[in-house]
Amino acid sequence: MEHKPTAASLDKIISLCKRKGFVFQTAEIYGGLNGVYDFGHLGYLLRENIKKAWKNSIENDLGEIYTLEGSLLGVHKMWQASGHIDNFNDPMVDCKNCKKRFRADDGSVDLNKSCPDCGIKNWTEVRSFNLMFKTEVGAVSDGTNHAYLRPETAQTIFINFKNMMTTNRAKLPFGVAQIGKSFRNEITPKQFLFRLREFEQMELEWFCKEETSMDMFQFWLEHRRKFYQSIGLNMDKIRFHAHSKEELAHYSVCCTDIEYEFPFGFKELEGIAHRGTFDLSQHTQFSGKDLQVFEEATKSSWTPVVVETSVGVDRLFLTVLFDAYYEDEMDGETRVVLKLHPSIAPIKFAVFPLVKKLEEPAYALFKTLKKINPNIQFDVTGSIGKRYRRQDEIGTPACITYDFESEQDHAVTIRDRDTGKQERIAIDKIIPYLQSKNIL
Numbered sequence: 001m002e003h004k005p006t007a008a009s010l011d012k013i014i015s016l017c018k019r020k021g022f023v024f025q026t027a028e029i030y031g032g033l034n035g036v037y038d039f040g041h042l043g044y045l046l047r048e049n050i051k052k053a054w055k056n057s058i059e060n061d062l063g064e065i066y067t068l069e070g071s072l073l074g075v076h077k078m079w080q081a082s083g084h085i086d087n088f089n090d091p092m093v094d095c096k097n098c099k100k101r102f103r104a105d106d107g108s109v110d111l112n113k114s115c116p117d118c119g120i121k122n123w124t125e126v127r128s129f130n131l132m133f134k135t136e137v138g139a140v141s142d143g144t145n146h147a148y149l150r151p152e153t154a155q156t157i158f159i160n161f162k163n164m165m166t167t168n169r170a171k172l173p174f175g176v177a178q179i180g181k182s183f184r185n186e187i188t189p190k191q192f193l194f195r196l197r198e199f200e201q202m203e204l205e206w207f208c209k210e211e212t213s214m215d216m217f218q219f220w221l222e223h224r225r226k227f228y229q230s231i232g233l234n235m236d237k238i239r240f241h242a243h244s245k246e247e248l249a250h251y252s253v254c255c256t257d258i259e260y261e262f263p264f265g266f267k268e269l270e271g272i273a274h275r276g277t278f279d280l281s282q283h284t285q286f287s288g289k290d291l292q293v294f295e296e297a298t299k300s301s302w303t304p305v306v307v308e309t310s311v312g313v314d315r316l317f318l319t320v321l322f323d324a325y326y327e328d329e330m331d332g333e334t335r336v337v338l339k340l341h342p343s344i345a346p347i348k349f350a351v352f353p354l355v356k357k358l359e360e361p362a363y364a365l366f367k368t369l370k371k372i373n374p375n376i377q378f379d380v381t382g383s384i385g386k387r388y389r390r391q392d393e394i395g396t397p398a399c400i401t402y403d404f405e406s407e408q409d410h411a412v413t414i415r416d417r418d419t420g421k422q423e424r425i426a427i428d429k430i431i432p433y434l435q436s437k438n439i440l
């Protein structure tokens with residue numbers, strides 16, 4: 001009978017991340033900090049690969065992409081202009097009995113019922129809670145020097161629009177991309193990396209003419225769909241959700257979410273928004289600095305329209321883990337395997353000596369291959385089966401075994417993670433072989 005692979009639950013993903021050193025709860029030895037995580041070696045590598053894949057994916061034939069690394073702290077007026085001071089709020093309610101705080105609009109609590117924590121029904125009024133982290137800059141703490149940790153990377157792009165356009169001598173349409181940290185004081189961070197207080201975003205602000213903006217919006221929808229296909233996500237779990245008028249954010253003309261089917265339901269992975277001229281007009285108004293472009297041909301000035309694509313690194317990290325996690329049977333054993341696309345797998349391949357006796361020549365081969373790609377591993381501990389399982393669990397696409405015949409035939413055995421199939425490959429053909437499998 002064919003064995004049906006088992007897909008992941010949130011608990012299994014959390015446990016794997018901790019066991020293998022992908023993710024650690026921050027300050028765990030001090031009791032942790034809710035909604036904030038540290039990433040270990042494999043987590044760091046997976047994040048880097050995700051970011052690299054995203055950066056490559058936004059290249060396109062319509063216009064140039066420039067890159068910005070904006071500051072994390074932003075001044076009060078900037079966040080007033082963007083609408084975050086007035087609108088970036090979630091409704092919050094407290095249990096007067098146990099003092100536990102809940103978001104009132106995401107199904108965490110039913111205010112007609114008792115508190116899910118203490119079982120008593122004694123709610124405060126629902127009030128608005130601003131999600132930005134506020135701080136004071138400088139030594140004087142008289143309330144005049146407020147700054148905020150950015151809740152999205154987008155605004156540093158808008159305030160630098162003119163700088164980016166002139167210094168790069170950019171022609172419309174063009175994009176400004178940014179990968180960087182954002183901070184939101186979420187009332188109830190939840191589902192591990194899904195809703196965090198400190199997270200990283202990959203945002204592209206695409207500046208174009210009003211007349212072409214709807215076509216550009218459609219272009220980016222399709223372009224982003226192809227990205228998820230290219231990193232191997234199961235497209236049956238992806239759907240597009242076009243926002244109704246009531247769902248639209250204050251700045252949006254139209255918006256579509258790319259949603260993924262998590263074990264806890266279809267949820268937003270990425271947002272694609274036609275932001276109109278809202279951002280540049282607001283910053284022009286609040287700063288008094290003109291952010292329009294001047295068109296020589298028509299001798300007219302106008303404000304470009306923005307189409308934005310925005311996805312969280314951490315949310316995509318969680319998505320690829322859910323998507324890649326399987327428990328199946330191989331060689332008569334149940335194994336946990338991450339069937340990650342080779343382009344994002346943190347470790348590209350591992351090298352093993354069949355037995356300890358062969359460690360020296362196998363290690364020499366490993367050192368040579370490490371010069372081609374540093375993200376490979378050498379393992380001599382335990383049976384070959386155990387060593388395969390270790391690599392399967394972290395998503396390593398291939399394992400190379402140096403055996404007794406290798407001395408004579410100058411070849412090794414390369415085993416495929418997903419099928420377990422083994423091929424005999426000449427040592428001097430290892431690199432082209434791995435390249436042909438998109439591993440290198």
Ligand code: GAP
Pocket residue numbers: 151152153154184186193194195196197199201203268269270271308310311312313314315316
């Ligand atoms: N500039 C537009 C913007 O920030 P958003 O829908 O609030 O829009 C964009 O966020 C993406 O950032 C989301 O689709 C999600 O992938 C990620 N994101 C937002 N809030 C997050 C949080 N608290 N934790 C993790 N990722 C988050």
